[in-house]
Amino acid sequence: MSSETVAAAVEDLPGRSLWMDAWRVLKRNRAAVVSAVIIGCMAVLVVIGPWFSSYRYDFTDWSNLSIEPSLATGHLFGTDTLGRDLFVRTLYGGRISLMVGIVATLVSLIIGVSYGAIAGYLGGRIDHLMMRIVDILYALPFMFLVILLMVFFGRNIVLIFVAIGAINWLDMARIVRGQTLSLKHKEFVEAAQAQGVPTFAILRRHIVPNLLGVVAVYVTLTIPQVILVESFLSFLGLGVQEPMTSWGALVKDGAEELESAPWLLIFPAAFLAMTLFCFNFLGDGMRDALDPKDR
Amino acid sequence: MSLLKVENLNVRFDTPDGEIHAVKNLSFSLERGETLGIVGESGSGKSQSVLSLVGLLAANGRADGRAELEGRNLLQLPERELRKIRGERISMIFQDPMTSLNPYLTIADQMIQVVREHEKVSKQAARSRCRDMLTAVRIPEANDRLDRYPHELSGGMRQRVMIAASLLLNPEILIADEPTTALDVTVQAQILDLMRELSERFETSTILITHDLGVVAGICERLLVMHDGELVEHGDVRTVFYEPQQAYTKALLKAVPRLDAQRPDRLIGIDASGAVSKSAAAAAAGAREMPLLEVDGVKVSFRIHAGGLWGARRELKAVDGVGLTVAPGETLGIVGESGCGKSTLARAILQLVPLSAGSVCLLGQSLAALDKPALRKMRSELQVIFQDPLASLNPRMTVGDIVSEPLWTHQPELDKAQIRRRVVDVLRRVGLAGRELNRYPHEFSGGQCQRIGIARALVLEPKLIICDEPVSALDVSIQAQIVKLLMDLQDDFGLALIFIAHDLAVVRHISHRVMVMYLGAAVEIASQQDLYDRPTHPYTRALISSVPIPDPDKERRRDRELLSGDLPSPMDPPSGCRFRTRCRYARERCRQEQPELRLVGRSQVACHFAEELLAAQ
Numbered sequence A: 001m002s003s004e005t006v007a008a009a010v011e012d013l014p015g016r017s018l019w020m021d022a023w024r025v026l027k028r029n030r031a032a033v034v035s036a037v038i039i040g041c042m043a044v045l046v047v048i049g050p051w052f053s054s055y056r057y058d059f060t061d062w063s064n065l066s067i068e069p070s071l072a073t074g075h076l077f078g079t080d081t082l083g084r085d086l087f088v089r090t091l092y093g094g095r096i097s098l099m100v101g102i103v104a105t106l107v108s109l110i111i112g113v114s115y116g117a118i119a120g121y122l123g124g125r126i127d128h129l130m131m132r133i134v135d136i137l138y139a140l141p142f143m144f145l146v147i148l149l150m151v152f153f154g155r156n157i158v159l160i161f162v163a164i165g166a167i168n169w170l171d172m173a174r175i176v177r178g179q180t181l182s183l184k185h186k187e188f189v190e191a192a193q194a195q196g197v198p199t200f201a202i203l204r205r206h207i208v209p210n211l212l213g214v215v216a217v218y219v220t221l222t223i224p225q226v227i228l229v230e231s232f233l234s235f236l237g238l239g240v241q242e243p244m245t246s247w248g249a250l251v252k253d254g255a256e257e258l259e260s261a262p263w264l265l266i267f268p269a270a271f272l273a274m275t276l277f278c279f280n281f282l283g284d285g286m287r288d289a290l291d292p293k294d295r
Numbered sequence B: 001m002s003l004l005k006v007e008n009l010n011v012r013f014d015t016p017d018g019e020i021h022a023v024k025n026l027s028f029s030l031e032r033g034e035t036l037g038i039v040g041e042s043g044s045g046k047s048q049s050v051l052s053l054v055g056l057l058a059a060n061g062r063a064d065g066r067a068e069l070e071g072r073n074l075l076q077l078p079e080r081e082l083r084k085i086r087g088e089r090i091s092m093i094f095q096d097p098m099t100s101l102n103p104y105l106t107i108a109d110q111m112i113q114v115v116r117e118h119e120k121v122s123k124q125a126a127r128s129r130c131r132d133m134l135t136a137v138r139i140p141e142a143n144d145r146l147d148r149y150p151h152e153l154s155g156g157m158r159q160r161v162m163i164a165a166s167l168l169l170n171p172e173i174l175i176a177d178e179p180t181t182a183l184d185v186t187v188q189a190q191i192l193d194l195m196r197e198l199s200e201r202f203e204t205s206t207i208l209i210t211h212d213l214g215v216v217a218g219i220c221e222r223l224l225v226m227h228d229g230e231l232v233e234h235g236d237v238r239t240v241f242y243e244p245q246q247a248y249t250k251a252l253l254k255a256v257p258r259l260d261a262q263r264p265d266r267l268i269g270i271d272a273s274g275a276v277s278k279s280a281a282a283a284a285a286g287a288r289e290m291p292l293l294e295v296d297g298v299k300v301s302f303r304i305h306a307g308g309l310w311g312a313r314r315e316l317k318a319v320d321g322v323g324l325t326v327a328p329g330e331t332l333g334i335v336g337e338s339g340c341g342k343s344t345l346a347r348a349i350l351q352l353v354p355l356s357a358g359s360v361c362l363l364g365q366s367l368a369a370l371d372k373p374a375l376r377k378m379r380s381e382l383q384v385i386f387q388d389p390l391a392s393l394n395p396r397m398t399v400g401d402i403v404s405e406p407l408w409t410h411q412p413e414l415d416k417a418q419i420r421r422r423v424v425d426v427l428r429r430v431g432l433a434g435r436e437l438n439r440y441p442h443e444f445s446g447g448q449c450q451r452i453g454i455a456r457a458l459v460l461e462p463k464l465i466i467c468d469e470p471v472s473a474l475d476v477s478i479q480a481q482i483v484k485l486l487m488d489l490q491d492d493f494g495l496a497l498i499f500i501a502h503d504l505a506v507v508r509h510i511s512h513r514v515m516v517m518y519l520g521a522a523v524e525i526a527s528q529q530d531l532y533d534r535p536t537h538p539y540t541r542a543l544i545s546s547v548p549i550p551d552p553d554k555e556r557r558r559d560r561e562l563l564s565g566d567l568p569s570p571m572d573p574p575s576g577c578r579f580r581t582r583c584r585y586a587r588e589r590c591r592q593e594q595p596e597l598r599l600v601g602r603s604q605v606a607c608h609f610a611e612e613l614l615a616a617q
Helices: A003-011 A018-028 A030-052 A086-122 A124-139 A142-153 A157-184 A187-195 A199-235 A247-256 A263-290 B046-054 B079-088 B107-118 B123-136 B155-167 B185-201 B213-219 B237-242 B247-255 B278-288 B342-349 B372-379 B399-410 B416-429 B446-458 B476-493 B504-510 B528-533 B538-546 B552-557 B588-592 B610-616
Strands: B004-015 B018-030 B035-039 B061-069 B090-093 B173-177 B205-210 B222-227 B230-236 B293-305 B313-326 B331-335 B357-362 B382-385 B464-468 B496-501 B513-518 B521-527 B598-600 B603-605
Touching: A018 A030, A018 A263, A030 A086, A030 A263, A086 A124, A086 A157, A086 A199, A086 A247, A086 A263, A124 A157, A142 A157, A157 A199, A187 A199, A187 B382, A187 B399, A187 B446, A199 A247, A199 A263, A199 B399, A247 A263, B004 B046, B018 B046, B018 B061, B018 B230, B035 B046, B035 B213, B046 B061, B046 B079, B046 B090, B046 B173, B046 B205, B079 B090, B079 B107, B090 B155, B107 B123, B107 B155, B123 B155, B155 B185, B185 B205, B185 B213, B185 B538, B205 B213, B213 B237, B213 B552, B222 B237, B222 B247, B230 B237, B230 B247, B237 B552, B247 B476, B293 B342, B313 B342, B313 B357, B313 B521, B331 B342, B331 B504, B342 B464, B342 B496, B372 B382, B372 B399, B382 B446, B399 B416, B399 B446, B416 B446, B446 B476, B476 B496, B476 B504, B496 B504, B504 B528, B513 B528, B513 B538, B521 B528, B521 B538, B598 B610
Parallel strands: B035 B205, B035 B222, B090 B173, B173 B205, B331 B496, B331 B513, B382 B464, B464 B496
Antiparallel strands: B004 B018, B004 B061, B222 B230, B293 B313, B293 B357, B513 B521, B521 B603, B598 B603
């Protein structure tokens, strides 16, 4: 074959990119696909579900205080001690928890990965300076930061996102920097430097794609962690406020009524556990899909 | 009667991709006191066949057949019995002494444990036995060394400790799996010498597994050649070397680059046809013109942290004043032991590490004086090929993207189809099919990966390629192909090459001129022929005489100039001449004065007594 015919034949080969391949592999991973579908359904449900219920999340049904789940009363998941419909409250709680989990994780992902990769790759003084800033932020007590924000800006759910995101990216930056340090002495990075590839392109093409495995795993650990942190803040009265709620807050309330009204714990806990479970499977699948060696 | 008799040995591995038949119907025997060599390329099953005898296969491996040691079938012994046999009757030495020694225990702890595990002796008695054994493997100050940790010893020293530990219980069979592969040639020569002596003294039978035909030529009596899990050829070492019967053995012997070859094929520019090849002509013409690359007095030092936040910093002079020139179309070989600074020099030339002194000029322009865009542009003339073929390719990029990347950077005006055409052309030029664009590096073998690396270096059609140990990670037959490819490309494109390697035979094969480095400095620069035929510097001589020659008769008759001791730490090099601590000709003057590189005969040599040494030859 002459080089023209090979070139022509090669024209027909479909293009291949890391993300397209990852998507193809991910589609073959049944657990990951099922998890993604469940997370998707959950998201849709918490957004539109409350419209189909005849109760509001803060409405007290005086005739049905603390009743078991039943179709007859229309309280699918029963009611709490104040007679509020648990089904609607679980979905509202899901809105807050999923939003906190995803937004705070995205913040920590974007800031953490770029910060860590830049610090690790540039190294030297810049690295020292950037990591000392991280150390100083680490030294700030988390609770203190949250209380400070509350005092200055008043109580607001957005502040929770900011506070959690502001703390979580520190871990991500440290992990990413460590990985970058070991990657930057790999021969393929040196080869790119020797070719004169610009720094930003090296970060984008060589460093970040090779960090994805670690990052994917860490993200799946972060989402549950963030959801739990939010419920802890709510418990202290710093997070969402009654009558608004979150999964964490519902679980806490349910645990107190475990003996008299177990459904108060079972339903929100099941939603929370199911979500965390699915994120873990999805993250695992993502890591495998992003590694060409596993194909 | 044979000591060990293996019949119809089969080793199979269950893997997710199906069963792998690693060793197929292997039969051999081992006589008392003899040294048996098993050679083969990676994946030939040479290690697995022996590991299976002592029950050290991986968990998914199965072995069947018979392996008789004094009437007992080793393959059917229960683990308890087998453990007793390992150590007392059969002991092993592995490739990497660092991983075989526990870093948290002192040498004494590890060795005494071996003795006391198998025999009832007091700690004192065990310790004195260990000390005697260390002395037997020629470790100086054995008593003191016993209380050291493994990382405090050099690589050669660690391998001696391993040998000592394996001989402690006076085993009948010693299995050495690539015992010298991780070591430098000068240390390899010491270790081989030691093994030869010890097997006579302790009357141990040895099975030596290696890929290096030179090593077996020197110390083995009989030889098995394996390929693809099958026994290809076996017999007396001289018969196998001089009258090989099988095609594979012949090919293997032919692929080994030889240090003693009178005129290696097409090496000094004369083809089989007698015509002067293009590269030699270019090199000759280039020598008269302006040199392509001029490196002058380059120094590179790293500041090493001594520990702690405010710990003192010490300077490690990795390269200490090296100068060289490369003419267009010429190949300059750089050889030296590990830690001599040859790779750091390459990185300095590539401007990947900052120079602390000196200059690098490419095409008459000092690279340090260029601003960033100009330097980037200049980089297209200067490319690099690395040692580890897989590690030098980004695992998350397709081959097409990897080879296209230099074009994206340097010729952004090209459209997709043009880039594709260029990439396909260059892939075909390095001997690939050109259809690999959409595959990932791990789908290829080591040799193919190295070809992809070469394609990436070649796609911009540079004037100079620096090859940093490009073939050391490859099997012998693949090595020969890659070297041939590089030489062909040099002819076609008029490329200049800097070929860095620790393997002197390969360097002889490819280079026009050779530079020898020791502890960060050049000790000799000469034409390939002068350097190998009339080495002048004592270090060059020792280096050349340490390289094993794949020829049993020659190898055994050779008059060696072995080096003693190990490479001094580059953190504090000896005063005066750096080589004096290991030099047999060292005198008082060497301690005080550092010799400069000067012209002696036709070579440049850094030795005070070069003339005397040359005259004495």
